[in-house]
Amino acid sequence: MTDTLLEIDRLSVDYETARGDLKALRDISFDVRKGEIVGIVGESGCGKSTLISSILRLTAPNTRFRQGEVRFKGQDLLQLPERKMRDLRGADISIVFQDPMQTHNPVLSIGQQMLDIQHRSKAPKADKRARAAQMLGAVGIPDPEARLNQFPHEFSGGMRQRIAIAMALMSEPDLLIADEPTTALDATLEVQIIERLQELQQEFNCAILFISHHLGVIAELCDRVVVMYAGAVVESGEVREIFHDPKHPYTRRLIDCDPGHIKERARVLPTIPGEVPDLANLPGGCIFRDRCDQAMPRCAAEVPPLTQLKDGHHAACWLNHKEAAE
Amino acid sequence: MSLLDVKNLKTSYGPVNVLAGVSFTVEPGETYALVGESGSGKTTVIRAIAGLAPAQEGSVKFDGREIRGASERELRPLRKDIAMMFQDPVGSLSPRLTIRSLITEPYRIQGMKDRDLDAEAKRLLEMVNLPAHFADRYPYQLSGGQARRVGVARALALEPKLILADEPTAGLDVSVQGELLNLMNDLRERLGLAMVIITHNLNVVRHVADRMGIMYLGRLVEEGTTEAIFKEPRHPYTRCLLSANPEPDPDARLERIALKGEPPSLLRRPKGCEFRERCPFAQEVCSQTPQWEVENGHGLRCLAPLS
Numbered sequence A: 001m002t003d004t005l006l007e008i009d010r011l012s013v014d015y016e017t018a019r020g021d022l023k024a025l026r027d028i029s030f031d032v033r034k035g036e037i038v039g040i041v042g043e044s045g046c047g048k049s050t051l052i053s054s055i056l057r058l059t060a061p062n063t064r065f066r067q068g069e070v071r072f073k074g075q076d077l078l079q080l081p082e083r084k085m086r087d088l089r090g091a092d093i094s095i096v097f098q099d100p101m102q103t104h105n106p107v108l109s110i111g112q113q114m115l116d117i118q119h120r121s122k123a124p125k126a127d128k129r130a131r132a133a134q135m136l137g138a139v140g141i142p143d144p145e146a147r148l149n150q151f152p153h154e155f156s157g158g159m160r161q162r163i164a165i166a167m168a169l170m171s172e173p174d175l176l177i178a179d180e181p182t183t184a185l186d187a188t189l190e191v192q193i194i195e196r197l198q199e200l201q202q203e204f205n206c207a208i209l210f211i212s213h214h215l216g217v218i219a220e221l222c223d224r225v226v227v228m229y230a231g232a233v234v235e236s237g238e239v240r241e242i243f244h245d246p247k248h249p250y251t252r253r254l255i256d257c258d259p260g261h262i263k264e265r266a267r268v269l270p271t272i273p274g275e276v277p278d279l280a281n282l283p284g285g286c287i288f289r290d291r292c293d294q295a296m297p298r299c300a301a302e303v304p305p306l307t308q309l310k311d312g313h314h315a316a317c318w319l320n321h322k323e324a325a326e
Numbered sequence B: 001m002s003l004l005d006v007k008n009l010k011t012s013y014g015p016v017n018v019l020a021g022v023s024f025t026v027e028p029g030e031t032y033a034l035v036g037e038s039g040s041g042k043t044t045v046i047r048a049i050a051g052l053a054p055a056q057e058g059s060v061k062f063d064g065r066e067i068r069g070a071s072e073r074e075l076r077p078l079r080k081d082i083a084m085m086f087q088d089p090v091g092s093l094s095p096r097l098t099i100r101s102l103i104t105e106p107y108r109i110q111g112m113k114d115r116d117l118d119a120e121a122k123r124l125l126e127m128v129n130l131p132a133h134f135a136d137r138y139p140y141q142l143s144g145g146q147a148r149r150v151g152v153a154r155a156l157a158l159e160p161k162l163i164l165a166d167e168p169t170a171g172l173d174v175s176v177q178g179e180l181l182n183l184m185n186d187l188r189e190r191l192g193l194a195m196v197i198i199t200h201n202l203n204v205v206r207h208v209a210d211r212m213g214i215m216y217l218g219r220l221v222e223e224g225t226t227e228a229i230f231k232e233p234r235h236p237y238t239r240c241l242l243s244a245n246p247e248p249d250p251d252a253r254l255e256r257i258a259l260k261g262e263p264p265s266l267l268r269r270p271k272g273c274e275f276r277e278r279c280p281f282a283q284e285v286c287s288q289t290p291q292w293e294v295e296n297g298h299g300l301r302c303l304a305p306l307s
């Protein structure tokens, strides 16, 4: 047995649109090991949500899987019958969304919702209720017994997100997927959530796939990072490697742009001029070329493959190929 | 004379006491940031300044004139001088209007019918670095960054002296956020604009604000130059806030000061220091009520300030 939990293997996903196929994911490959926190970072529109919905098979009707596998514990989820997939969701794989109200039913008490999640368990109701209270306590909701009777609107935004996390962890999943869970929260709450996630991850030893465009949060929380640009993985590796020794110009520029780095007041903040290319009408060559300050002739002619540079550090840029750099 | 002089502003919604006396000033050309956790009253402050939220007590002087409680007719000429910028400026407007109509709407609202709206739209788009043909587009055809630029253009239409911006970069990617902040900094210098900017992103504050005020439960608890606050925050809440700023460096040694619990209910404000239940540095003396004290331009509401 390997300790690999999730393997995304050469996954390509299109959306059929009136303008033709929009190539939302192209040849995506990366792994998540058991008990590991992997961050996915990239600007909006780069395909983060498409990737998650593909893993969970909760895709929009115009989605077309073109190639590749999503293996969870060795089994290709894309081939699984819908019934089996439903058993997996919320049990082995759970999700937390950006907006916790997407999880909560506004007309049911939190306690009722937490009982409902345990419908597969044969335990007596009192035990299930005790377990619900215990989970609320674990995510830092004070007075959990009493608060089980309250409704979602009676909690603050930060609490609602923590309750969503508690619900996602009820089933002790092997994989927790979190899609921008802190983006709508302010800094103190964001920090509370990531610290809580870290603790819970150790307690439950589940793997976390954490999606965010906030580099600070990724740096703090994750073991490994996957950097996406315009539907492709441009770099992946250990968090320190990515932040201290980025091997793709996009990663480097993205880190440079983060004002968290710049301690003195800057008159002009760094940016990445230009726009993400039209995914329904992709240019040839390197996808980042028209925004890249290091582009070479070769970059227009050929798509740089995602290649391994050293242990687990991958990048898709011709600069890393000796013959090209000369 | 300050451009904006807010004194002891108080707002309640029924029994909910949202603002418990907020005071600050903004000089011409200055950028002032209001920070604090959500629910602390930041949005209410700027809405009350603009006359969009009630304020039962206190004073708001703009250019020396009292504008709190002014009638819509009295406020009309001032609407030119004070512009609001919302978090999602385009999403909150009609999706059926072209960008031209959206950014020139302030002229129509002001009854400035003699303006050449085509020419104005062109001028405004140019000012925010968008191509002139964007005038014919619709909101849904814009990217997130372009939509914010349109919001800036609209805010600039009437050549205001003061912009009130509520979370102008929330939800933007870092690169686009940088573009917007650069644009705002540039316009501010060129047009001599003053700004009140609300943001919970402290990294943004550092780069745009001259001075900042930290709000807790509808009051300022600390105020000073941005530089001084970042260098030496003296209020425990400010410390907590500044320490909750994740850094894009996995090796950053973060000395976090955890903020305990949840903000207290506005219906039952705590006695003594209102931050006491959550303050990691609370002492016995904190059962008394701290007063606002100013020393060398640094304001503070704390009985046992940190040094």
Ligand SMILES: Nc1ncnc2c1ncn2[C@@H]1O[C@H](COP(=O)(O)OP(=O)(O)O)[C@@H](O)[C@H]1O
Pocket (backbone or CB within 6 Å): A015, A016, A017, A022, A024, A042, A043, A044, A045, A046, A047, A048, A049, A050, A051, A060, A062, A279
């Ligand atoms: N159902 C859909 N039909 C067509 N295009 C879509 C659909 N859903 C998303 N897209 C497009 O696919 C791309 C990737 O979107 P998404 O996965 O939501 O990115 P992210 O989560 O990184 O912001 C974007 O260009 C988006 O506009």
Ligand SMILES: Nc1ncnc2c1ncn2[C@@H]1O[C@H](COP(=O)(O)OP(=O)(O)O)[C@@H](O)[C@H]1O
Pocket (backbone or CB within 6 Å): B013, B016, B018, B036, B037, B038, B039, B040, B041, B042, B043, B044, B045, B266
């Ligand atoms: N129209 C209103 N009626 C009742 N309560 C309100 C209203 N507007 C705001 N509040 C309350 O006032 C407090 C401060 O809100 P707000 O000014 O939006 O804070 P912030 O912008 O700092 O998040 C919150 O508790 C909010 O629920």
Ligand code: SF4
Pocket (backbone or CB within 6 Å): A248, A249, A250, A286, A287, A288, A289, A290, A292, A293, A294, A295, A296, A299, A304, A316, A317, A318, A319
């Ligand atoms: S392959 Fe070329 S264009 Fe692409 S990122 Fe590398 S240097 Fe830039």
Ligand code: SF4
Pocket (backbone or CB within 6 Å): B235, B236, B237, B273, B274, B275, B276, B277, B279, B280, B281, B282, B283, B285, B286, B290, B301, B302, B303, B304, B305
């Ligand atoms: S007065 Fe006391 S409780 Fe209040 S912030 Fe200062 S140290 Fe903390």
Ligand SMILES: [Mg+2]
Pocket (backbone or CB within 6 Å): A048, A049, A050
């Ligand atoms: Mg998304």
Ligand SMILES: [Mg+2]
Pocket (backbone or CB within 6 Å): B042, B043, B044, B166
């Ligand atoms: Mg607000």
